[in-house]
Amino acid sequence: MQYSEKVMDHFNNPRNVGVIDDADGVGEVGNPVCGDMMKISIKVDDDSISDVMFQTLGCGAAIATSSIVTEMAKGMTLEQAVAISKKQVADELDGLPPAKMHCSILATDGLKAAVDDYLNKNGREPISGGLAHDDPNFDPHAIEPEEVCDVEG
Amino acid sequence: MQYSEKVMDHFNNPRNVGVIDDADGVGEVGNPVCGDMMKISIKVDDDSISDVMFQTLGCGAAIATSSIVTEMAKGMTLEQAVAISKKQVADELDGLPPAKMHCSILATDGLKAAVDDYLNKNGREPISGGLAHDDPNFDPHAIEPEEVCDVEG
Amino acid sequence: MSDNRFVYFDYAATTPVDPRVLDAMTPYFTELFGNANSLYGVGRQAFNALEDARSRVARSIGAAEPREIIFTSGGTESDNAAIIGITRAIAPKGGHVIVSAFEHHAILGPAHLLEKDGYDVTYLRPRADGVVHVEDLQSALREDTVLVSVMHANNELGTIQPIAELAAAAHASGALMHTDAAQSVGQIPFNVVELGIDAATFSSHKIYGPKGVGVLYLRRGVRFQPQINGGGQEFKRRSGTQNVGGAIGFATALELMLEDQSEEIARLTGLREKFEKGVISALENTEVSAKADNRLPNIAHMLIKGVEGESMLLQLDAKGVAVSTGSACSSGSLEPSHVLLSIGCPQELAHGSLRASFGRFTTEEDIDYFLEVFPPIVNRLRAMSPVYDKMFGSSAK
Amino acid sequence: MSDNRFVYFDYAATTPVDPRVLDAMTPYFTELFGNANSLYGVGRQAFNALEDARSRVARSIGAAEPREIIFTSGGTESDNAAIIGITRAIAPKGGHVIVSAFEHHAILGPAHLLEKDGYDVTYLRPRADGVVHVEDLQSALREDTVLVSVMHANNELGTIQPIAELAAAAHASGALMHTDAAQSVGQIPFNVVELGIDAATFSSHKIYGPKGVGVLYLRRGVRFQPQINGGGQEFKRRSGTQNVGGAIGFATALELMLEDQSEEIARLTGLREKFEKGVISALENTEVSAKADNRLPNIAHMLIKGVEGESMLLQLDAKGVAVSTGSACSSGSLEPSHVLLSIGCPQELAHGSLRASFGRFTTEEDIDYFLEVFPPIVNRLRAMSPVYDKMFGSSAK
Ligand SMILES: Cc1ncc(COP(=O)(O)O)c(C=O)c1O
Numbered sequence A, B: 001m002q003y004s005e006k007v008m009d010h011f012n013n014p015r016n017v018g019v020i021d022d023a024d025g026v027g028e029v030g031n032p033v034c035g036d037m038m039k040i041s042i043k044v045d046d047d048s049i050s051d052v053m054f055q056t057l058g059c060g061a062a063i064a065t066s067s068i069v070t071e072m073a074k075g076m077t078l079e080q081a082v083a084i085s086k087k088q089v090a091d092e093l094d095g096l097p098p099a100k101m102h103c104s105i106l107a108t109d110g111l112k113a114a115v116d117d118y119l120n121k122n123g124r125e126p127i128s129g130g131l132a133h134d135d136p137n138f139d140p141h142a143i144e145p146e147e148v149c150d151v152e153g
Numbered sequence C, D: 001m002s003d004n005r006f007v008y009f010d011y012a013a014t015t016p017v018d019p020r021v022l023d024a025m026t027p028y029f030t031e032l033f034g035n036a037n038s039l040y041g042v043g044r045q046a047f048n049a050l051e052d053a054r055s056r057v058a059r060s061i062g063a064a065e066p067r068e069i070i071f072t073s074g075g076t077e078s079d080n081a082a083i084i085g086i087t088r089a090i091a092p093k094g095g096h097v098i099v100s101a102f103e104h105h106a107i108l109g110p111a112h113l114l115e116k117d118g119y120d121v122t123y124l125r126p127r128a129d130g131v132v133h134v135e136d137l138q139s140a141l142r143e144d145t146v147l148v149s150v151m152h153a154n155n156e157l158g159t160i161q162p163i164a165e166l167a168a169a170a171h172a173s174g175a176l177m178h179t180d181a182a183q184s185v186g187q188i189p190f191n192v193v194e195l196g197i198d199a200a201t202f203s204s205h206k207i208y209g210p211k212g213v214g215v216l217y218l219r220r221g222v223r224f225q226p227q228i229n230g231g232g233q234e235f236k237r238r239s240g241t242q243n244v245g246g247a248i249g250f251a252t253a254l255e256l257m258l259e260d261q262s263e264e265i266a267r268l269t270g271l272r273e274k275f276e277k278g279v280i281s282a283l284e285n286t287e288v289s290a291k292a293d294n295r296l297p298n299i300a301h302m303l304i305k306g307v308e309g310e311s312m313l314l315q316l317d318a319k320g321v322a323v324s325t326g327s328a329c330s331s332g333s334l335e336p337s338h339v340l341l342s343i344g345c346p347q348e349l350a351h352g353s354l355r356a357s358f359g360r361f362t363t364e365e366d367i368d369y370f371l372e373v374f375p376p377i378v379n380r381l382r383a384m385s386p387v388y389d390k391m392f393g394s395s396a397k
């Protein structure tokens, strides 16, 4: 399994780490029991994301996808932000190992949750269409068919 | 599988090769279909073996055991000659690989057959007690339990 | 603190070939290249070398006879062959097998296969101390138990198992005993007769020998169904043209391990303790994973709470330090180590495990360097976590 | 004629590692020793090297994708895995398998195992020319035939089999096709797509690569049940820490074979013809064993009537010449080669077979030397035989 240079860059120098104190919306997805968890806070200005910060506990891919998604989202409309797909996140990072594709769901779900939280706080309908993490059939362990299992000796 | 130096010596410089033209007894055992065959001819003097020669078609061990058995038999009484065991033959050669132990039966059987032939020609009873090769249950392929199968690549 | 520094703390994953081992092997690639099954000179040379290696391995582990040593392609093959080959030979129609729950996948894999084929398999749990207790084995043994397999030292925790007692219990119940000694052989005393085992697994690349070479020890008289068939090499127990150079590499590597074993035990234990104490005193919420005292000298396994293993590993890598983490299976960092779970470690902690394993070329300075670079990494990752304070911070107390 | 001369005519048994191959492998023993499954730098280097080797092998045999290449411990393991792994995956409850009767024991062994487990196995006989004919395969194919395995070139006779036609026939009947290409790959053109095969076996030590390394080609989509389980390496198809240096050795060795393949085909064919003609003209009652013209450039296989193989071999060895004989299985010189018997050779002739196989370092002078020392050996052995004149002498005519 190999991470792209771009993944490693975002992992080693994650952008927008932290919490926005007076955030307009906050999303929190994942679970420490599963090994990864993300919290994302956004400022919204005229239905566009004007600022975004994240905190993530997780593997290299979880941190890198969190970081890139904050860069991608900044300046987007809410509609655009919730439409970011896991494939777009992976592409933006020059690809992810098949076994790590699920990590991009953490990031896109986190962003969706933050947007819905903002809308909810403002008495508006959610627009994310639901989170993968809320689906009872969602299996964060599900991996792409091409996955190669690496092992400790 | 490894032959001892003594086996290799007897294989490379077999003693007593040939046929005694006026032999008193001749033994012929084995079968070209099985891959080994031995012919041994003896001169008998006062119920002792005064001369002995052999011809053998067969593997290194077949030739070496044939050669050593002629050396062992020369000067022996007929009784002593038929009592030579396959183990004695092998010991005399500093051992044989387990897979080749059956070869010493070829040599001891050949000698027994020659002695019995001599006795028979002289109207006397055979003393060898029978040949392994005459036993319908004799399996020349039977190998020692320790045998290791070597293989061509 | 130089960024060019390379500190290898993953000797339990694999080791470099010792130059002396490589020297011993080298002639067998070129001049002495014969097939050990050929009758002519260059073949006999190969055969003699192979049998010499076999005798030396037998002597090194206290085996009664060289033919109890079967050369294989590695620890994984040896494990598979032991579990399946012995069980199927003794109980072709089914029976009961016991393996510990924290065995390497090379044991668990074939155990699952046997289960699929109708055998009963018990996955015996070690206790929280990281040890399989004899009483627990005794309760698990049944009249139809064919084989018990418990590893000599666990490859993650480093805990050493009471193999002699376990073997005695297995034998008392009429079962055979296999032990996977891939992590222990060479590191600590290992004698098949003293342990009273019937079969054992070794892997060359864990002891400064070449990769792709292993040994299956099979006590004389143990019934066995070969798992790779063909030309009948290795006393008909493992077919395939033998890797003569590899066998010599393994034999040499093992002898070198034994040469200075007691000095190395002392030296590595010292390094390990320095490492463990250093981490615990530098970082809150860290501890040694398994509480048993009887552990390999060379493996430190720790829980670094509130941090995910892979991210720790990658950050260390950026500093030139190679370690492993029980949760680094790329089938997802989501899958915590089955070893930690087997001793009752909660999942959220199991994600943050760190294994540092030391070896022949590890120095005090390596440990010092690690203790310099590691705490800032953990602190940074914990600071980046949305839950660290909540779960482990002083406010959580 | 010097007694110190060493003439190696057993390249089909094994080859020395080419110095260029050894050079390519060497760094992976020491500096680049990482475990290819580890995430840190030295592990990633090993991973990259392994995957590079995989791609190069894939390219060399025309495979569609690198992941169709599975590194194993040798030809024997690949053969076993192919026969059992494919058959059991496709027909877990039984079915029909066809293997040719003159396959290597690494195929016949697992075929017998399948038979024991209730599968039907047909051992398809080649004809007297040393070739498996398509019509014969067609008659043997059944509706429930799962797998056909016919070797690309026979390791004793050197005869090349019509794999493309055989594969087409197998496919037309819904069966998969495996070929054991241990003797042919590198020697003659080999392309998995042109041959239309689903699986193939290769062995490194036959092509100047290291011993203990092989490849199983498995076309994408072919169902397979792994025969060695554990960590899930090799795309879950063959567990065990990979022998990275070995994989690189294999890839390099194969590429070197391809580099001058056509020149070597011409050169070796010339040597083989000189050898065969030289033997026939020097010695009565000798002939090439298999009549087919389409034979490997580098294997001469002859019947030397009225002589036993091992004794011939040992006498040649005393002259520094290494050859092999189909009857040299030490389970008894009494067991003639199953290959010769399969093409209808009478047992008494099969005992006297001689295989001389040539390679990269064989010269004209080697052949000349052989033709000098060989006839006196045969004449001496024939003179020592109690039956030569009777069976083959002029009086026997
Ligand atoms: C305890 C244990 N058993 C088996 C193995 C597998 O051995 P190999 O890597 O030689 O296949 C390993 C290491 O990978 C191990 O640590």
Ligand SMILES: Cc1ncc(COP(=O)(O)O)c(C=O)c1O
Binding pocket: B152, B153, C239, C240, C241, D012, D073, D074, D075, D076, D077, D079, D104, D106, D151, D154, D155, D180, D181, D182, D183, D203, D204, D205, D213, D214
């Ligand atoms: C045709 C054929 N198949 C399989 C094998 C076995 O390969 P290995 O020696 O690598 O186990 C050989 C050679 O021994 C062979 O010639």
